[in-house]
Amino acid sequence: MSAAREPLVRGEGLTRAFRRRAGLFGRGVPVMALRGVDVAVHRGEALGVVGESGCGKSTLGRVLLRLMPPTDGRVLFEGEDLAQQTASRLRVLRRRMQMVFQDPYGSLDPRRTVGAQIADGMVIHGLARGGEAREKVAALLRQVGLDPDHARRLPHEFSGGQRQRIAVARALATQPDFIVADEPVSALDVSIQAQVVNLLADLRAELGLALLFISHDLHVVRHLCDRVVVMYLGHVMEQGPAAELFRAPAHPYTRALLAATPSLRHRGGAANPLVGEVPSIAAPPSGCVFRTRCAMAQPRCAEGTPPLAPMPGAPARQLACHRAAELAP
Amino acid sequence: MRRIGLRALAVPGLISLAILLVAVAVPLLPLADPVRQDVANRLAGPSAAHWLGQDEYGRDVLSRILWGARVSLSVAFAATAVAAVIGTLLGILGGYFRGVVELATVRVAEIVLCFPPLLLALLVVTLLGPGAGTLIFSLSILFAPGFARVAYGETLSARALDYVTAQEALGAPTGRILVRTLLPNIAAPLIVQFSLTVASAMVLESGLSFLGLGVVPPSPSWGLMIRGARATMEQAPLLLAWPCLALTLTVLLLNLLCDRLRDALDPRGRAAGRPGFLRRVLALPAAAAPGASVPGLLAVEGLTLQVPGPAGPVQVVRDVGFSLAPGETLAIVGESGSGKTLTGLAIMGLLPPAVTPVAGRILFTGRDGSVRDLLRLPEREMRRLRGRDLSMIFQDPSSSLNPLVRIGVQVAESLRAHGVAEGVKGRVVALLRQVGLPDPERQAMAYPHEVSGGQRQRVMIAAAIANHPRLLLADEPTTALDVTVQAQILALLAALKRAEGVMGMVFVTHNLAVVADIADRAVVMYAGEVVEEGPVAELFAAPRHPYTAALIASMPEGEADRxxxxxxxxxxxWAMPAGCRFAPRCAMAMEACGATSPALAEIAPGRATRCLRWKEMA
Known part of the structure; x- marks a missing residue:
């Protein structure tokens, strides 16, 4: 693989277990939030991660940024294994990867001015301080569509959409190459969501950012992302170019997810709503984790976990399904 | 809220400050020497020279009380300050790093809590000999674990917050995160703990001095004064009263200060307003008696709701009106702040205490065919309607079910509350089956936490439809659910509507796509007003208000690049635009839009819009 094709961020076999305490003195059972996930984000690419609650999409984002270490597997940033870095080297790498959180009310410190919080990254990484930092903060505020004078205010003086812009400005302050955006618009009002989605799209085009966009809203992902990863109970079910995947979803779960998403265009609801709910992640089904809700499940689906493999007839797409051959377009 | 909190702080704060000032300024005051003896006048009562009298050695009691305050307060403050610094440090480190560090800091500090405090203090004082320094040392050991516990607990909850993670993501060094981000955000409970600890340190200091293990005589201290006065209690009882009074009042004052401080520092503030049964009838002008023949099930007319604001009352819902026919589903769509939820709560008579209805009426045709104005109905009658003729489903099924009561019992409650006594169990199981709960006989015995979020919402729906309500109000019932489960719940509601026939449904939501899915008609609200109304298909195909059109265009469903x-x-x-409330954000706004507030105009049967330029949208 040539250097140009080497992805900016690559996760290999990422597994993350949490311990859930059982009873007062229980040892705790491991809960697998991620199970052997492979993922790659290229320079300038927007990768969407979709799935329902408990599918591991937020954990994936945090593991890729090494805000939590993976239980197994490794994360490479420009080919460097993040686990092998010294604390000081990791801090240097952190300048280049940033995060935007879901809740714009919880992600800003309520007691410090917006300007100080945007300047944090620059001060920490020695990029600018004092008057120079203030100028850069003003420029960043302008870039995300806010008034530079707002730097002196506290977060509670802003609306949700404005706060999310501030959070984006804070992430941009260190001139990162890679941003993880964890449900950045789902806490916002409908009329504000479009503003923030447009802002992210513009910034990506302008700055050539790589973006990992985590969302449960398929419409937004379709609009913003080049490639999509569909997750269910810690596994990747399907991935591929956004346009193709949404036009012709292959995996039964992707199909069900798309069918369940309400739309202005078709009235009267989903034709065949998926039965049941996402099983508990502490006791996932054997074999294919989706089989308990899958309309196409067969006895063999209970036996082995289907590997994520290139889709027959569409090599750019990957599918984890025992009946992949029948699903190909 | 903030200002109320500060005003409540003023009285105890100022008195505490005065006491502190007196204690500091004692050497400058024209007082008698607190240690100069005058044995001739021992136990003398109050006189012009000695206002509070003289003690067993003839020393001036007033002077000793004030000098004693200086000693007691400085020991208490110094000990608390040392304890606060050590305890907070241990607590923050333990809470932030967890694991071994937690063991070495917080858990070790907790061992101190296992000793009876007085015994521990006795031990330290016996080892080191009495004196103010020893006192401060032993008191700070005693009180540090308290601070460690508070700091630890607060750090644990703060470190899970996104803004702390955000600092980690920025690559901030740990020390910076602890000092710049964590400490200021856990300061409030620590300040409260500080004033509480000063009070207990004063009591303990007096106790130890009383036992002869604290301040060394002849230095004045309240504990020593009580000790001295005890011997002569029968001849001069007042001598005992003065130091006791000083001690009690100071501790009470510090506790009061601490309570007020807690209120002032709590950002949630205190609940305000009148209880529910009073608020409904106040400020509401009498309305025309409901006409004998009101068509339909529900008619909301000119509903206006008001909340108190910093500069006078603010209308959060203004002149809202719509109607609902039996068997019809009406969606109220809007963003946060549109007033959609308050409108729904007004129908149910469940407005929060701060919100007062000031105009309008809500006409509801009950099961018996009589028409009542829900806005003016006494609470007692309202309660009889709620859960029977009117029922409601809330957004968050996990917080609207009682976690300690079995599912079946909660559904049964809604039946029993309205007089059903026979065959309740069978009805409950049938209801749970109707809402699609698998294995209803067994699930009826489950507790809410044992079933999933979607199942809990099904239980809520079962309880809501138990008495075959005439009107079902659903406030964002699917917002907290995953899309595949949302599709199931919407399908269930659609099936119920078909089964119940005459039941009308008001569906409050922010999601236009859900409206398209479930509703027959929709009312679009913006900034407390209805801006457009019409059948769903027409509304989405041909919106006649720029806000509706813009909302539809902003949905990321099309193929457009932007x-x-x-x-x-x-x-x-409190800062509503003067004319049309949408004008500042409207692409079609013209000068007139900023000047006049357009009226809701009927443009076709069942179709209305609040826009001056709607004709140009056709």
């Missing part, structure tokens, strides 16, 4: 965003944000209720 979404059409609505600039700006929803105006705050």
């Amino acid at each position: 979404l059409t965003a609505i600039p700006g944000a929803v105006p705050q209720p």
Whole structure:
């Protein structure tokens, strides 16, 4: 693989277990939030991660940024294994990867001015301080569509959409190459969501950012992302170019997810709503984790976990399904 | 809220400050020497020279009380300050790093809590000999674990917050995160702990001095004064009263200060307003008696709701009106701040205490065919309607079910509350089956936490339809659910509507796509007003208000490269634009829009819009 094709961020076999305490003195059972996930984000690419609650999409984002270490597997940033870095080297790498959180009310410190919080990254990484930092903060505020004078205010003086812009400005302050955006618009009002989605799209085009966009809203992902990863109970079910995947979803779960998403265009609801709910992640089904809700499940689906493999007839797409051959377009 | 908190702080704060000032300024005051003896006048009563009398050695009691305050307060403050610094440090480190560090800091500090405090103090004083320094040392050991516990607990909850993670993501060094981000955000409970600890340190200091293990005589201290006065209690009882009074009042004052401080520092503030049964009838002008023949099930007319604001009352819902026929589903769509939820709560008579209805009426045709104005109905009658003729489903099924009561019992409650006594169990199981709960006989015995979020919402729906309500109000019932489960719940509601026939449904939501899915008609609200109304198909195909059109255009469903965003944000209720409330964000706004507030105009049967330029949208 040539250097140009080497992805900016690559996760290999990422597994993350949490311990859930059982009873007062229980040892705790491991809960697998991620199970052997492979993922790659290229320079300038927007990768969407979709799935329902408990599918591991937020954990994936945090593991890729090494805000939590993976239980197994490794994360490479420009080919460097993040686990092998010294604390000081990791801090240097952190300048280049940033995060935007879901809740714009919880992600800003309520007691410090917006300007100080945007300047944090620059001060920490020695990029600018004092008057120079203030100028850069003003420029960043302008870039995300806010008034530079707002730097002196506290977060509670802003609306949700404005706060999310501030959070984006804070992430941009260190001139990162890679941003993880964890449900950045789902806490916002409908009329504000479009503003923030447009802002992210513009910034990506302008700055050539790589973006990992985590969302449960398929419409937004379709609009913003080049490639999509569909997750269910810690596994990747399907991935591929956004346009193709949404036009012709292959995996039964992707199909069900798309069918369940309400739309202005078709009235009267989903034709065949998926039965049941996402099983508990502490006791996932054997074999294919989706089989308990899958309309196409067969006895063999209970036996082995289907590997994520290139889709027959569409090599750019990957599918984890025992009946992949029948699903190909 | 903030200002109320500060005003409540003023009285105890100022008195505490005065006491502190007196204690500091004692050497400058024209007082008698607190240690100069005058044995001739021992136990003398109050006189012009000695206002509070003289003690067993003839020393001036007033002077000794004030000098004693100086000693007691400085020991208490110094000990608390040392304890606060050590305890907070241990607590923050333990809470932030967890694991071994937690063991070495917080858990070790907790061992101190296992000793009876007085015994521990006795031990230290016996080892080191009495004196103010020893006192401070032993008191700070005693009180540090308290601070460690508070700091530890607060750090644990703060470190899970996104803004702390955000600092980690920025690559901030740990020390910076602890000092800049964590400490200021856990300071409030620590300050409260500080004033509480000063009070207990004063009591303990007096106790130890009383036992002869604290301040060394002849230095004045309240504990020593009590000790001295005890011997002569029968001849001069007042001598005992003065130091006791000083001690009690100071401790009470510090506790009061601490309570007020807690209120002032709590950002949630205190609940305000009148209890529910009083609020409904106040400020509401009498309305015309409901006409004998009101068509339909529900008619809301000119509903206006008001909340108190910093500069006078603010109308959060203004002149809202719509109607609902039996068997019809009406969606109220809007963003946060549109007033959609308050409108729904007004129908149910469940408005929060701060919100007062000031105009309008809500006419409801009950099961018996009589028409009543829900806005003016006494609470007692309202309660009889709620859960029987009117029922409601809330957004968050996990917080609207009682976690300690079995599911079946909660559904049964809604039946029993309205007089059903026979065959309740069978009815409950049938209801749970109707809402699609698998294995209803067994699930009826489950507790809410044992079933999933979607199942809990099914239980809520079962309880809501138990008495075959005439009107079902659903407030964002699927917002907290995953899309595949949302599809199931919407399908269930649609099936119920078909089964119940005459039941009308008001569906409050922010999601236009859900409206398209479930509703027959929709009312679009913006900034407390209805801006457009019409059948769902027409409304989405041919919106006649720029806000509705912009909302539809901003949905990321089309193939367009850029979404059409609505600039700006929803105006705050206390800063509403003068003319049309949407004008500042409207692409079609013209000069007249900023000047006059357009009326809701009927443009076709069942179709209305609040826009001056709607004709140009056709």
